[in-house]
Amino acid sequence: MPLSDWEPVIGMEVHVQLSTRTKMFCGCSSDYLAALPNGNVCPVCLGLPGVLPTANESAVEKVVKAAVALQCEVAEHTKFDRKNYFYPDLPKGYQISQYDLPIARGGSLQVGERTVRITRVHLEEDTGKLLHAGDALHSAEESLVDLNRAGVPLMEVVSEPDLHSAEAARDYAIELRDLFRAVGVSEADMEKGQLRAEANVSVRPVGESALGVKTELKNINSFRALQRAVAHEIERQVDVLEEGGQVLQETRGWSEAQQRTFTQRSKEEAHDYRYFPEPDLPPLHLDGAWVSHLRQALPELPARKRERFRSQYGLSDSAARLFVEDPDRSRLLEETVAAGAEARTTANWIIAADPKLGPAHLAELLRLIEQGVINRDQGREVQREAEASERPPQEVVQALGLAQVSDENALAAVIEEVIAAQPQAVADFRAGKQQAVGALLAAVKQRTGGTANLKVASRLLRDRLSQ
Amino acid sequence: MASISELHDRLGRREISAGELLEEQLTTIEEQEPRVHAYLRLTAELARAQAQAADRLFREGGPVGPLTGIPAAIKDVLSVQGVETTAGSKILAGYRPPFDATAVARLKAAGLVLLGITNCDEFAMGSSTENSGYFVTRNPHDPQRVPGGSSGGSAAAVAAGEAVYALGTDTGGSIRQPAALCGVVGMKPTYGRVSRYGLIAFASSLDQVGPLSRSVEDAALVLEAIAGVDARDATSADRPVDFLSELEAGVEGLRLGVPREYFQVEGLEPGVRSAVQEALRRLERAGAELVDVELPHTDYGLAAYYIIAPAECSSNLARMDSVRFGLRDESAPNLLESYLRTRRAGFGPEVRRRVMLGTYALSSGYYDAYYLKAQKIRTLIAEDFQRAFRDCDAIVSATAPTVAFEIGAKMNDPLAMYLNDVLTLGGNLAGLPGISVPCGTSEGLPVGLQVLTPHWQDARALRVARAYEMVRDAA
Numbered sequence: 001m002p003l004s005d006w007e008p009v010i011g012m013e014v015h016v017q018l019s020t021r022t023k024m025f026c027g028c029s030s031d032y033l034a035a036l037p038n039g040n041v042c043p044v045c046l047g048l049p050g051v052l053p054t055a056n057e058s059a060v061e062k063v064v065k066a067a068v069a070l071q072c073e074v075a076e077h078t079k080f081d082r083k084n085y086f087y088p089d090l091p092k093g094y095q096i097s098q099y100d101l102p103i104a105r106g107g108s109l110q111v112g113e114r115t116v117r118i119t120r121v122h123l124e125e126d127t128g129k130l131l132h133a134g135d136a137l138h139s140a141e142e143s144l145v146d147l148n149r150a151g152v153p154l155m156e157v158v159s160e161p162d163l164h165s166a167e168a169a170r171d172y173a174i175e176l177r178d179l180f181r182a183v184g185v186s187e188a189d190m191e192k193g194q195l196r197a198e199a200n201v202s203v204r205p206v207g208e209s210a211l212g213v214k215t216e217l218k219n220i221n222s223f224r225a226l227q228r229a230v231a232h233e234i235e236r237q238v239d240v241l242e243e244g245g246q247v248l249q250e251t252r253g254w255s256e257a258q259q260r261t262f263t264q265r266s267k268e269e270a271h272d273y274r275y276f277p278e279p280d281l282p283p284l285h286l287d288g289a290w291v292s293h294l295r296q297a298l299p300e301l302p303a304r305k306r307e308r309f310r311s312q313y314g315l316s317d318s319a320a321r322l323f324v325e326d327p328d329r330s331r332l333l334e335e336t337v338a339a340g341a342e343a344r345t346t347a348n349w350i351i352a353a354d355p356k357l358g359p360a361h362l363a364e365l366l367r368l369i370e371q372g373v374i375n376r377d378q379g380r381e382v383q384r385e386a387e388a389s390e391r392p393p394q395e396v397v398q399a400l401g402l403a404q405v406s407d408e409n410a411l412a413a414v415i416e417e418v419i420a421a422q423p424q425a426v427a428d429f430r431a432g433k434q435q436a437v438g439a440l441l442a443a444v445k446q447r448t449g450g451t452a453n454l455k456v457a458s459r460l461l462r463d464r465l466s467q
Numbered sequence: 468m469a470s471i472s473e474l475h476d477r478l479g480r481r482e483i484s485a486g487e488l489l490e491e492q493l494t495t496i497e498e499q500e501p502r503v504h505a506y507l508r509l510t511a512e513l514a515r516a517q518a519q520a521a522d523r524l525f526r527e528g529g530p531v532g533p534l535t536g537i538p539a540a541i542k543d544v545l546s547v548q549g550v551e552t553t554a555g556s557k558i559l560a561g562y563r564p565p566f567d568a569t570a571v572a573r574l575k576a577a578g579l580v581l582l583g584i585t586n587c588d589e590f591a592m593g594s595s596t597e598n599s600g601y602f603v604t605r606n607p608h609d610p611q612r613v614p615g616g617s618s619g620g621s622a623a624a625v626a627a628g629e630a631v632y633a634l635g636t637d638t639g640g641s642i643r644q645p646a647a648l649c650g651v652v653g654m655k656p657t658y659g660r661v662s663r664y665g666l667i668a669f670a671s672s673l674d675q676v677g678p679l680s681r682s683v684e685d686a687a688l689v690l691e692a693i694a695g696v697d698a699r700d701a702t703s704a705d706r707p708v709d710f711l712s713e714l715e716a717g718v719e720g721l722r723l724g725v726p727r728e729y730f731q732v733e734g735l736e737p738g739v740r741s742a743v744q745e746a747l748r749r750l751e752r753a754g755a756e757l758v759d760v761e762l763p764h765t766d767y768g769l770a771a772y773y774i775i776a777p778a779e780c781s782s783n784l785a786r787m788d789s790v791r792f793g794l795r796d797e798s799a800p801n802l803l804e805s806y807l808r809t810r811r812a813g814f815g816p817e818v819r820r821r822v823m824l825g826t827y828a829l830s831s832g833y834y835d836a837y838y839l840k841a842q843k844i845r846t847l848i849a850e851d852f853q854r855a856f857r858d859c860d861a862i863v864s865a866t867a868p869t870v871a872f873e874i875g876a877k878m879n880d881p882l883a884m885y886l887n888d889v890l891t892l893g894g895n896l897a898g899l900p901g902i903s904v905p906c907g908t909s910e911g912l913p914v915g916l917q918v919l920t921p922h923w924q925d926a927r928a929l930r931v932a933r934a935y936e937m938v939r940d941a942a
């Protein structure tokens with residue numbers, strides 16, 4: 001059967017680090033990259049004997065925000081559980097997570113034309129990091145443990161198997177990223193490990209309703225890798241089945257170097273996590289009024305914002321996406337437009353020049369270009385100077401003497417000089433060679449140090465030569 | 468031997484300095500230790516500095532409380548900053564916590580003079596202190612016998628005059644049972660009364676910190692110092708702390724519940740039974756009304772306890788993994804071997820037994836049959852107590868079914884050992900406050916009277932125990 005006779009079925013598990021000030025169960029900073037290894041730890045996140053966790057309320061709030069943005073039902077009663085396993089990056093020998101009473105269940109996310117059902121959203125803690133002197137823990141001569149990241153709040157979002165292509169899996173993850181950024185729960189930068197996607201992939205003949213045997217893909221560090229890993233895995237499974245083989249239920253890793261998936265752990269080696277309720281943390285009661293307040297306070301979500309940028313600002317689909325994935329950028333766009341700038345000009349300038357200006361200054365800069373006071377190249381220079389000095393662009397233009405020379409008397413004088421200096425070009429023009437104007441204008445530009453308003457100069461030159 | 472308030476008065480009148488009191492204590496320790504072996508390690512240097520600080524306060528009229536300058540001991544499961552804290556286990560040999568347990572920090576703030584760290588069953592698992600990874604502590608009343616456990620070192624130290632008071636921890640009776648066997652007062656407060664922060668966990672949902680002392684009033688004074696909500700322990704409760712104002716209110720008009728089941732438990736020694744019955748008669752004469760109550764699920768308590776406690780401990784002890792602190796077998800060729808060898812070498816047989824029991828009980832496919840069922844029984848037991856407390860103000864019984872038994876007598880029979888906790892562990896499963904107060908002897912060895920009261924009625928348990936102390940000592 002050709003590939004098109006097989007239907008891929010994909011469900012996603014996405015882990016997201018929450019952008020809280022402190023870790024999930026202690027007072028250490030959740031900005032774990034800032035410190036030297038093991039410099040961002042305390043007795044609690046080191047798992048020393050006798051320490052106890054205390055739950056970070058802000059992390060709970062962020063999960064509830066994400067959950068209502070995903071249209072989930074938020075639990076009134078929820079609790080933490082211990083997930084038990086031994087690993088050197090897990091200081092307590094268990095991860096505090098949520099098992100049978102997650103904070104939220106039963107939501108959905110629109111990805112393009114398709115609605116992906118969200119199974120559950122829960123809160124847990126991140127592990128530390130291991131550095132092996134060798135390939136892997138078990139073959140390494142020596143392994144180093146850095147617990148700076150241990151205990152950073154982690155939200156897990158599990159979807160139903162509602163995705164049917166590698167591209168859809170990637171788009172789902174991108175949509176989640178945009179959503180989490182929009183509601184302010186995470187930076188969700190995949191390259192920084194703030195968003196980690198795992199895909200459960202199976203294939204079945206088109207028209208078949210029973211699910212095939214699935215594999216779980218891990219080690220995916222970018223959206224592009226996600227798409228490639230899923231695409232590769234779909235092809236691999238189809239190959240196995242077409243050759244009469246069976247797909248084995250297992251965890252597979254994605255090798256970026258080899259661009260293929262490989263067996264990490266078979267089903268037989270799967271852990272028995274011995275979940276049980278965390279006795280150190282009382283169950284949480286989530287107040288219904290508080291949850292509805294958070295629901296009402298949600299900002300505009302990415303899908304709607306993209307649509308508005310297209311219809312109201314006339315942006316292309318790809319431009320709208322570029323803005324919506326970066327809430328700071330889209331805020332700058334909206335506020336600059338509100339300050340009087342034209343939407344598409346503003347959008348193009350932001351995409352091309354990545355200004356670090358406030359909306360008022362950016363609007364002023366764009367106005368100076370629009371009015372012809374400066375040209376676009378000068379605009380870049382003014383932007384750089386305004387960013388550095390934090391002065392308004394108008395002031396910068398004056399201070400640098402950058403304004404285009406549009407003054408007709410000043411330009412006329414320069415034109416006289418040029419005509420006197422280039423009699424041959426003047427003769428050519430008068431003989432009917434229109435392109436001779438170009439040489440003369442270039443000379444005007446040169447003599448004014450590039451500040452001449454060439455539109456005005458061109459008109460004056462033609463008038464003068466026609467006399 | 469003097470009580471805390473007597474010593475406080477003498478310190479206040481400058482009849483004795485904290486430094487002198489400390490040296491007296493150290494001399495007693497030197498005399499008693501070869502016989503008792505209560506202490507794992509002494510902290511004389513730290514104690515001298517603390518005594519000096521206390522004396523400065525008394526001399527300069529600084530703020531002093533009832534515990535300022537009073538020498539005390541702490542069970543080896545409570546973290547003391549910079550002092551080796553091992554939970555009676557070889558696996559933590561050499562571990563010095565970089566922080567104080569909240570109960571320890573509060574005692575330090577109250578003027579603690581820390582004599583040393585007392586022996587206990589490894590990770591508080593045991594009823595005789597024979598499971599210590601270091602050595603066996605002996606009962607001061609008969610060195611051939613156990614002091615009880617797991618807080619056996621703390622109980623023996625107080626009984627032998629080697630400390631004015633001590634801190635212990637109680638998961639299934641680990642304060643009350645050794646207090647009974649050593650003839651001292653021991654109190655397990657309501658679950659949530661005292662912060663567990665810094666207490667090396669055995670079973671998190673059952674563990675509580677509490678005092679062992681020579682008198683009920685001393686226990687109340689120590690409890691006042693350590694109780695109260697703590698931001699570092701999410702299971703600690705914000706409840707008013709007052710254990711003294713009702714202390715002398717007596718038992719007149721109080722209904723004391725006598726649970727039939729607690730007088731029918733397997734192995735209840737006749738001498739223990741008659742000592743307790745005599746105590747109840749005296750309380751009755753002092754004006755209490757004795758009422759029969761029922762605790763019908765008592766028989767299931769032991770089974771439920773020996774699933775829940777091991778389940779929690781199997782998880783709590785996972786952090787003893789040789790990676791960050793404690794013992795490590797450097798010769799291990801790989802990670803798995805490092806875990807296995809370290810834990811085999813570091814844990815004693817009882818700890819290994821309970822970790823295996825608990826791991827099994829939580830395993831996929833067994834969880835519902837064991838852990839979940841045990842939790843249901845736990846609820847039934849708590850409901851038993853709630854019903855019983857409709858008819859009475861406090862429940863009274865023996866603390867332990869036996870007097871102190873001979874060293875080695877139960878070491879090869881874990882079930883017989885576990886049965887020693889059958890009257891105390893209900894209080895832990897239900898989270899209730901309970902106190903053991905000495906009530907005479909059987910075969911020349913101390914017997915304990917246990918008083919259990921409803922949640923947060925710690926003051927009432929102390930009051931009943933104090934009333935008994937009055938009628939006992941008046942006789």
Ligand SMILES: [Zn+2]
Binds near residue numbers: 023026040041045
């Ligand atoms: Zn920390």
